[in-house]
Amino acid sequence: MISFQVEDLNNQIDNIEFPEEVSLSLMEVLRAWNYPIPAICGGKGLCATCHVIVKNGLHQLQEPTERELDLLDILPDATYRSRLACQIRISNLIEGCLFHLQANKKSYSPC
Numbered sequence: 001m002i003s004f005q006v007e008d009l010n011n012q013i014d015n016i017e018f019p020e021e022v023s024l025s026l027m028e029v030l031r032a033w034n035y036p037i038p039a040i041c042g043g044k045g046l047c048a049t050c051h052v053i054v055k056n057g058l059h060q061l062q063e064p065t066e067r068e069l070d071l072l073d074i075l076p077d078a079t080y081r082s083r084l085a086c087q088i089r090i091s092n093l094i095e096g097c098l099f100h101l102q103a104n105k106k107s108y109s110p111c
């Protein structure tokens, strides 16, 4: 099992455990847990409505692509700890991470 934490929009922290053999993105897992992630592009890395802040464990994650960084650059609330949850695969790399939800705040949305 992989375990990580999610801090919701009310700053409540939940512990999440998920089997490591699944082939899902963090965005898909968050939606499965009923977090309010619009994900209007379906995980293609185009809408930024899955924006999260990695409060713990940023440096253990796979590096973001240039395309992801370009989209994060235009978000008004992005920080150096920002990532797109749809671009993070569930793997041992996220063990112990703490993700703060930014979706539905002031993230960019083309719709």
Ligand code: FES
Binding pocket: 027, 038, 039, 040, 041, 042, 043, 044, 045, 046, 047, 048, 049, 050, 051, 084, 085, 086, 087
């Ligand atoms: S779901 Fe659209 S960028 Fe992640």
